[in-house]
Amino acid sequence: MSQDWIFGIHAIDGAIRRQPESLVKLWVARERQDQRLAEVIADAQAMGLAIEWVSKKTLDDKSKGAVHQGVMAQIKAAKALNENKLDEILEKAQQPLLLVLDGVTDPHNLGACLRTADAAGATAVIVPKNNSASLNATVRKVACGAAETMPLVEVTNLARTLRALKDKGIWVVGTAGETDKELFGVQLTGPLAIVMGAEGKGLRRLTREHCDELVAIPMAGLVSSLNVSVATGVCLFEVVRQRQKV
Numbered sequence: 001m002s003q004d005w006i007f008g009i010h011a012i013d014g015a016i017r018r019q020p021e022s023l024v025k026l027w028v029a030r031e032r033q034d035q036r037l038a039e040v041i042a043d044a045q046a047m048g049l050a051i052e053w054v055s056k057k058t059l060d061d062k063s064k065g066a067v068h069q070g071v072m073a074q075i076k077a078a079k080a081l082n083e084n085k086l087d088e089i090l091e092k093a094q095q096p097l098l099l100v101l102d103g104v105t106d107p108h109n110l111g112a113c114l115r116t117a118d119a120a121g122a123t124a125v126i127v128p129k130n131n132s133a134s135l136n137a138t139v140r141k142v143a144c145g146a147a148e149t150m151p152l153v154e155v156t157n158l159a160r161t162l163r164a165l166k167d168k169g170i171w172v173v174g175t176a177g178e179t180d181k182e183l184f185g186v187q188l189t190g191p192l193a194i195v196m197g198a199e200g201k202g203l204r205r206l207t208r209e210h211c212d213e214l215v216a217i218p219m220a221g222l223v224s225s226l227n228v229s230v231a232t233g234v235c236l237f238e239v240v241r242q243r244q245k246v
C-alpha cells in the first residue's frame, strides 16, 4: 500500500478516532503551542504512534502550501476501489445509499462529498475512472478522515454501472437544477443512488438518460445552481430525514 499525508488537527483527529491503523507517523512543529494539538498528540502517544518533532518550515515545505496547523501525519493511503468490489459492498448494505459523482474534478469538492457521504451514512461513493478528481492529499484533508473510511469506487463506464444498479433494484435519482420535480416531493426511502453532476457541465447526457428520475433543489435567489458538494449535502440529508421517519 502506498503512503500519503494528511494535514491539520481536524483531519488527523478524525483519522485517530476512526482509522487509527492507517496512521504511520505524526510530524509536529516544535514551535506550535495549541490545546487542541496537545490533545491530538496525547491521543497519538496513547496509541503508541511515532512522533517526529520538526520545524514549522519543514511542515510548510512538505505541505506545499496546504494549511497544516502544526501537524501532519504519514498514512497508509487507502486507494480507490475497483468496480468489481461494488457487489460485495452492496451485499453488506442493509439499505443502500450510493452517491454517484459524474465527473467532479475539484479535489475540494470530492473531499467535501466524501465527508458528507460519511456523515449521512452512505454506503459508497461511485465515480467514473476518467475525468474525476483522484484521491490525493487535498481530498484527504478536506474529507477529514472520510477518505479513509468511505469506500470510493472507480468505474470504467458509469452508464453501465447505473444500469447494473437499476437491475439490482436500486432507484437512480439524478439531480439537475432546471428540472420541474422538486427533491423534497420525491420518495427517497428505498435502496437509492443519488447522482450529482460535474462542476461546470452538470450531468452528462448519457448519465441523465440512465436516471429513473431527475430532481431539483428549489433555488429562491438569483443564482441558478449550488456548489456540487453543497447540493450533495442537501440531497443526502433529505434522504436521511425521510428514512428517519419510516
Ligand SMILES: C[S@@+](CC[C@H](N)C(=O)[O-])C[C@H]1O[C@@H](n2cnc3c(N)ncnc32)[C@H](O)[C@@H]1O
Residues within 6 Å of the ligand: 175, 176, 177, 178, 195, 196, 197, 198, 199, 200, 201, 202, 203, 215, 216, 217, 218, 219, 224, 225, 226, 227, 228, 229, 231, 232
Ligand atoms: C454547479 S452544478 C452544475 C451546474 C451546471 N451548469 C448544470 O447545468 O447543471 C453541479 C451539480 O450540483 C448539483 N446541483 C447544483 N444545484 C442544484 C439544484 N438547484 N438542484 C439540483 N441539483 C443541483 C447538480 O448535480 C449539478 O450537476
